[in-house]
Amino acid sequence: MKIENIKQAFPNADIKLNESLSNYTYTKTGGLADAAIFPKNQEEVAAVIKWLRDNKIELTIIGNASNLIIRDGGIRDAVLILTDMDDIAVDGKRVTAKSGASIIDTSKAAYEAGLTGLEFSYGIPGSVGGAVYMNAGAYGGEVREVIETVTVLTREGNLKTYSNEEMNFDYRYSKIQESQDIILETTFLLESGKKDEIWEEMDELMALRQSKQPLEYPSCGSVFKRPPGYFAGKLIQDAGLQGKQIGGVQVSTKHAGFMVNVDEGTATDYIELIQYVQAAIKEKFNVILETEVRVIGEK
Numbered sequence: 001m002k003i004e005n006i007k008q009a010f011p012n013a014d015i016k017l018n019e020s021l022s023n024y025t026y027t028k029t030g031g032l033a034d035a036a037i038f039p040k041n042q043e044e045v046a047a048v049i050k051w052l053r054d055n056k057i058e059l060t061i062i063g064n065a066s067n068l069i070i071r072d073g074g075i076r077d078a079v080l081i082l083t084d085m086d087d088i089a090v091d092g093k094r095v096t097a098k099s100g101a102s103i104i105d106t107s108k109a110a111y112e113a114g115l116t117g118l119e120f121s122y123g124i125p126g127s128v129g130g131a132v133y134m135n136a137g138a139y140g141g142e143v144r145e146v147i148e149t150v151t152v153l154t155r156e157g158n159l160k161t162y163s164n165e166e167m168n169f170d171y172r173y174s175k176i177q178e179s180q181d182i183i184l185e186t187t188f189l190l191e192s193g194k195k196d197e198i199w200e201e202m203d204e205l206m207a208l209r210q211s212k213q214p215l216e217y218p219s220c221g222s223v224f225k226r227p228p229g230y231f232a233g234k235l236i237q238d239a240g241l242q243g244k245q246i247g248g249v250q251v252s253t254k255h256a257g258f259m260v261n262v263d264e265g266t267a268t269d270y271i272e273l274i275q276y277v278q279a280a281i282k283e284k285f286n287v288i289l290e291t292e293v294r295v296i297g298e299k
Contacts, residue, residue, distance in 0.1 A: 031074025
């Protein structure tokens with residue numbers, strides 16, 4: 001069965017064939033997807049997953065693609081983009097967000113309900129699903145600290161709800177990176193707080209982010225994990241690599257931990273610059289920089 005037949009199988013679904021993934025990545029790079037699928041709800045996800053599985057068609061899942069590089073060769077078969085599943089609900093001290101909801105909107109919903117605990121995430125550009133997948137964090141906080149449960153659909157089509165402990169969270173890691181389950185929704189368990197104090201912290205962190213990060217350019221967010229005993233950005237800065245450019249992609253002069261698309265850069269430019277920086281830091285400081293950003297797709 002060819003992937004093109006998916007449009008006949010799901011005539012009412014939002015499916016785009018030979019779609020440029022650069023339209024959906026924060027880097028504004030990435031090749032074509034054979035089929036980009038935008039499900040509206042859990043039932044549609046389950047039906048699509050079953051069809052793909054029955055027809056032995058590979059599946060890749062992306063959310064907001066804010067910490068992701070998709071190679072210029074694109075992605076074969078099906079790409080599931082969950083950004084249309086973005087409902088957020090508040091019940092007491094619990095905020096439940098679908099995987100496509102932005103973590104920024106989720107932190108705003110918590111604030112509106114007078115709930116504290118998600119302030120650190122205000123400004124993280126990713127989706128809830130992506131934040132859970134990689135245990136996103138900023139300014140001393142991580143999502144694992146406030147997650148109660150995560151509901152997923154397995155690749156076999158089974159619905160499961162994992163507790164916080166079952167997610168095996170670690171630094172920029174969750175079990176989903178191994179299981180490849182599809183995150184459907186996440187429930188955050190927060191605490192009551194004073195709205196003015198919550199907003200003050202959110203506003204302060206957003207101002208800090210805007211002053212220190214190169215938000216005026218497309219980027220893939222923080223490129224490297226924090227190496228033990230060091231800060232990646234400081235190492236890159238000390239190595240004199242700020243402003244280093246390959247093709248249209250540059251090590252940010254504003255924050256050395258970021259790489260920005262300043263002149264119609266490609267995913268290949270990003271990957272080559274990442275490798276250049278890794279080699280330079282290894283040679284100068286004997287420190288191995290591991291990528292935080294995910295790199296997927298065909299070369």
